[in-house]
Amino acid sequence: MTTSSSSGIGTARPRRRIVAWLLPGRRGRRLALALGSTILLIAIAGLPVFVFPPPGDPGDASLVYVIGPPQQERLDLARTLRDADRPVPLLISVSDSGTGHGEARFDAAALDVCRRRGVTCETPDPFTTAGESRLLDRYDATHESGKTVVVTFTPHVARTRYIFAKCSAADVTVVGVDTDLTLFDWVFQYAYQSAAFVKAWLTPCP
Template identity: 25%
Template sequence: MSGRGAPITLPRRRWIARLAVLVVVAVLVIAPTGGRLYSFPQTDTLDDGETVDAILALGGRTETAFYGQQLAEQGRTKVLIVSNPYPTDDPAFQPVHDLCASQPTDYRLICFRPDPMTTRGEARALGRLAGENGWDRVAVLAAKYHISRTRSIVDRCYDGDLLMVETPLRISPFNWTYQYVRQTLGYVKVAAQRGC
């Protein structure tokens, strides 16, 4: 018997079996639902010549800020709003800080630090700015996996015409797996919250 571990007891086997069933059920529920919400969400586009009152580039991916800048430079909006929750001492985010420090002449640039530093904080800022400026039509830029949940959050804070536009990104298989879990947990949080 030396060299062998202790035998698995019956209560431990039951716990392992229950955990395995829970994992299988979670996969069976999350995979099809997540596919619709995260991999193939309802997205909008800004067609050639189409404009909006403002574009909000969500934080979390630096590519989103630069995609917003590209759209503003193409004349799709006169106002670019950039959520900038990034730490100032991290060189990886310096390009976004440089963008926020720039002074474009063809459009108005608004950078802000969301409070709280979540999509909800970003949606609140958008709702406040839209009310102050009379914006009736805005576009929000987000990663594909974040589109559906963002729409449900922004809809609580903004009453106008909302376009959810996908930021073009290359997303690794590992990140897809991570985002399925993260976004699902985020939906649980959204369901528990009320109002904007």
């Protein structure tokens, strides 16, 4: 009896150790599967918002408005929109003099386009998308613009439409320029734009 009992206990202990070793692996796999599924759902849900927003209609615009930072891709698209039918006025949101975005400078003094005829470069207050909507209203008060094409980059299109609809009385359509983004950049944009959407929803217009 004593020998049989000892043998049973000795056999059970390795089995318990094996089961205990396997269970964390199973839990880890389940956790990884749940995390992967959540990330995939977020990525899919964000496609029509950040990656493939509905295109705006830039036709019949009386003003083209490049919001900041006025990177070259946005300025190139604005030039194309202006040359498509007629040289409509161009409004550009620029940063304060001497400040930039990363290593590049986007103040009026650094942009040759700001010295061309038909181009107005101004700094919004505050220097945010909501501040840029306010700048457009100020511009419209003296220039009586009609339809305005707002140029930004693709991940920012949906939030720009929401903020301008909320904070501006102008007739606005928003178009986005495609920019080469890495996978890390897209992850950052998903997180940043989502948080900024919540902030825009909670924050009153300036």
